[in-house]
Structures are given as structure tokens and as C-alpha cells.
Amino acid sequence: MPERTTLRRRVWQSVFPVPIIPRTEQQRRRYFFAHLVLHFRPATVPEKTLKLSLTWGLGGMAAVLVLLQIGTGLLLKFVYEPTATAAYESIRALMTEVPFGLLVRNLHHWCANLLVLVIFLHMMRVFFTGAFHPPRQFNWIIGLLLFGLVLVANLTGYLLPWDQLSFWAITVSTGMLEYIPGIGGELQETIRGGTEIGPATLRIFFAVHTAVVPLALGLLMAFHFWRTRKAGGLVVPRAPKDDPDPDPVRVPAIPNLLVREATVAVVLVAVVMMLSVFFNAPLAEPANPGLSPNPTKAPWYFSGLQEMLLHLHPTFAVFIIPALVAAALVCIPYGNYNQNIDGVWFVSQYGRHTALKTAAAAIVLTPVLIAMDEWMIKPGRWFIDLPPQIGRGLLPTTLLLAVAVGVYRLVKGRTSAFRSEAVQAVFVFFTVTFVVLTITGLWFRGKGMLLVWPW
Amino acid sequence: MKANKMEKKIDKAVDPLERRRSFLTRLWFWLAAVALAELIYLITSFLHPRKPQAGRGEFGAVIEAGAVDRFKPGSVTAFPRGQFYLSRLDDGGFLAVSRTCTHLGCSVPWEEKEKQFACPCHGSIFDISGSVINTPAPRALDIFPVSIENNIVKVDTAVRMKRSVFHKKQAVYPQKI
16 A cells, blocks of 8 residues: 655656755765766765865866856857857857846856866876876877867857957967868868858857857766776775775765865856956957958967967978877877886976986077078078978977987886886977977067067 | 597588578679768768859969069069969069978968068078078979969969979060060
8 A cells, every 4th residue: 555645746856857956975875876876976985085185176076167158058059149240249249238248258268267277287297197098098088189189179160259369379370271182172171161251250269169168068078977987986086105096995976976076166166256257258350351460370279370370381380280289299109118007197207307307408498499490491592402391391390309319218217117218208208399389489489480588 | 529520511512501601702792892882982072072152263273463564573462262373484484482391381481671581481582583492492483383374474383393494495585566
């Protein structure tokens, strides 16, 4: 004989079969299975992985930022008009007429930029704690794809306001595609929807930005989280001299993990809110295809690439070197490393020293090379007799590869015992070089792309 | 073990039911491949850019620049709607130079004082004929075909001609009467 219940209670129980706030230990354990969103998470987590100094909450931050982007993006979609004639005016209306329109636009802008930064830092964290070794190899690849998708989202979103800033940044960015051998011209025309930036480009970018990217991002994120769970959670942090713990102490994820994640999320939202209140997203004059502003700069996450373009032959700067870097990143987890370094920051004591030294070398060497090219090689017309593909392409690229091999050899020594440290040193060298290039392009380039002091 | 496999293979080949089944399986596979090819074709045809129709006097159409005498030797006249500059060289030849920088596609303004095209994006500099004076631009500015009919200069902006440097035969000269 079923228990007699009220209608209200029957309806409630059909929607929420388990208590909303778990009170007992058993309820907490069941909580994850009974809830759609939370069933991504494990019921228990290794206690040591809860430490902030392992993850810095970066992965969680990225997820929160993506959620904020979906929320603010959906709101913006109701105001924005994706046509070349009306886009700029609709942004103006959004900023001046729609209540909180300015704030929502600012939030979308700041979350997008922070997302690039947070994902970059997350990638650094994963690399430097050795979290790309089996069983997490493929999750590193998924992470790279996610990074690529976020860059696509940022770049496609950059065009939408249809102002001078977006028009010329996208002109230059898509102009780079022409230098890809063979398919470059075709690819460029497909992405632009014609030979130049126009209404068709806006239509394509809007479709990619608001449909293709969110869908792919959602699917890949689910995949990313699922693989993390399948790997048994995060790497367990340990000191270089400790052996890996096969059976770490586990604690319930509720409340231990959930409370920490919620704290990071709340602090992050507060920071983004502050940024959006005090700093407006830029909006320049309406797009004018006849007038390139001086200087025309790429978005900040491409200013490293832009800096390379000033020094190298375009085919090398936009195709060969990026292709080599992408291939190297994909190959990182599949190297033959004969030591278990999961959870150790910077591999070992030796790894810490070598990483620090290579970083210092790159910090000194990169500005010196930039200055040399600017004030000696270019005005002195060195290599002017060589074809530019060799003098400003093959020659510097070979030099770069020689440096990579040199750093690798130097750190590895004669044995294969230090292979992880050597790979790390090469990674550090190029990452720091890229960061220095980005900073140079961002703050040390002025009118006519000449070197200037930012103050 | 090996013999066992062999036996099975022979059985498969002989048994008409098994043969029919494997044929159908293969058929499914090929049908799936065809469907995939169709899907790819569909997607590429959706993504393929369509040629826009150029209006009168707009970029993509033949543009009447004006009478020959309007342009002095050594002068450059901008045609913003046609996206080109009409350069008249010192020897009287005409050249319709594209305003798009060959490096990464910025619009290059003409600097009257220095008599040069200077790209604001990455600092490339071109002379009046569009030849590169200063890199990083890899080649001279593109040109459009110029024709002179009844002393009127016309430029066909539908045809973009790439070139590495300026040659004298690229310029068009008015006929001496």
C-alpha cells in the first residue's frame, strides 16, 4: 500500500528525487549519481590534490569563464545585428541605450581575454607538473584543441563590432593565410567569403563565433573533464625525492572539492566584475576599408606572431614556425620518458635549475636579437644578396632549431636519465621567447611599428 | 590455430549465406563512404564564396577615370571606390596601382611629400610605380589593366594582376596624335 502524499510533494519528488542539500554522508555520496551536472565529478578525490598550489584553480576558472561567456553571449545575441551596415550601430545602441548593455559587453570582452590567459597558465601548470604523461597523454591533445578553439572564438568575436580596430586586425590576421604554401589563397578566400573583408566575412565569422565554436567547445570540454575523471583525478603533488603514492588518502568531494571550486568561482566573478565596471571594452571609429590606422596591431594574443612577422619572411613566420611549434606540442606527451615525474613541479632539483637558467637565457637573448635585427641587420642590409626566403627565413629558422638542439643536448648530457629535464628546458626556452615577443609587440611597438619605450 | 582460421576462411568463401552477408556489410560501408563524400561536398559548397555583382563605378567593374590631360606626369590620383591609385609616371605612362599592401592587406596611403606609398601596418614602402622600396612587402603592388579609349582612361578593377617588380611594358601610354 503506497504512502499517501500531497500533490505538491509528488510533483517535487518527480523533479528532485534526492535532497537538494545533502545532509548525511550517504546522501553526499549519492549526490553525484543523482545530479546531471555533478556526475562528471568523482565522489572522492585524493586529499593532496585539493591544495591550491597544485592547480591554482586554473582549470576551474577556465570552465567558469566559458559559462560566463555563454551567458553574456546569449544576452548580446538579442541586441547585436550581424550585418556590415548595422553591426556598429547596434553595438553603439547596446552601450548607450540598453540597460546594463555596457556592463554585459565589458564582461564578455574581459572574460574572453582572461580566458586566453587562464588557459595558457593552465597549460603551463599541466606541463610543469608532468601531468601529460600516461594516462593523461590524450587529454593534453584535447586541451590543445580547446586552446585553439578559444583563440578562434576570440578572433571571430574581434571582427563583430565592425570598427576600425576589428576590421584591420582581421585584415592582417587573415592576410597571413596567403603565405601558407599551396592552399593559402583558397583558404583565405573561403574564410573571408571573398577576396577581401566584407559583409560575407562578417556573416561567416558570426556563424563560427555563435554556433560552431560554442558547440565544439561544449563537446570537447565534456570530453576533457571525462578524461580527467578516467585518469583518476589530478596528479598527486609530491616533492622530487618522494616516490609516487599508489594509494593516496581520498576525501569526499562534497564538501571538500565543491567548496574550493565555488570559492575560486566567486572570487573570479568578483574580479571580472570589477574589471568590467572600471575598464570599458574598446570601440574605435566605424570600419573604413580605405584607411588603415597607424599603427595597425593584431589582438594581444597574436602580437608575438606579429613581432615575428617584422623579422622573418612571412611564409616562415606564419606557417613553418607555427607548424613546427604545433607539431612539437602534440608530440610532447608521446616522448619516450623513462622516469615517473607525475606531480613533481619542474621534474627534479636539476630540472628546476635548468629551467631557471634557460628562462634567464631566453629573457636576455630575445631582446638582444630583436634590437640587433632592428638596428644592425635591417639597416646594415645584411644578407641582402640572398633571396628573402633564405636570408630572412631559412637562415634564422635553422638558427632557432640549432638553439633548440643545443639546449636539449646541453641539459640532457650524455645519458638518457635527464630526458624529461631536457624537453622541459627546450619548452621553457621557446615559451619565454614567445612571451618576450608578445610583450615587445604589445608595448614596445609604436607608430610605423618602430621600437618605442612604452612610457 | 592457424589452420583453424584457414578453415573458417574457406567456410566463409563457400557458404553462400555468409558471402551474401559480407557483401551486404561491404555495401553498407561503401554507402557510408558515399554519404560522407556527399556531406563534405555539401559543406564545401556552402562555404564556397560567391562572386558578388559589382555596381556601376564600384570595385569589380570597369571604371572611367577621366580624360588623359587631367593627370599630370608624376602625379598620383586616388580612386577610393575603385580601390586603386592612378599613377602617371614621369614619362607619361599610366598605371592603375592597387591600394592593398602585398604584405598583409592593409591600405597604403600616397604620401605626396615623399612621393611614395607607405604602409601604416608594417612599414613597407613603394614608389610611384608600386615597386618595393622597403620590405617586408614581398612584391610590388598589384595592378589593374588600363585602357585608353578616345583619350579617356579606363581601369578594369575585376582583373587583378600580380607582379614582382615594375616593368616599363606594364604602363599604358596615350597615343600621340
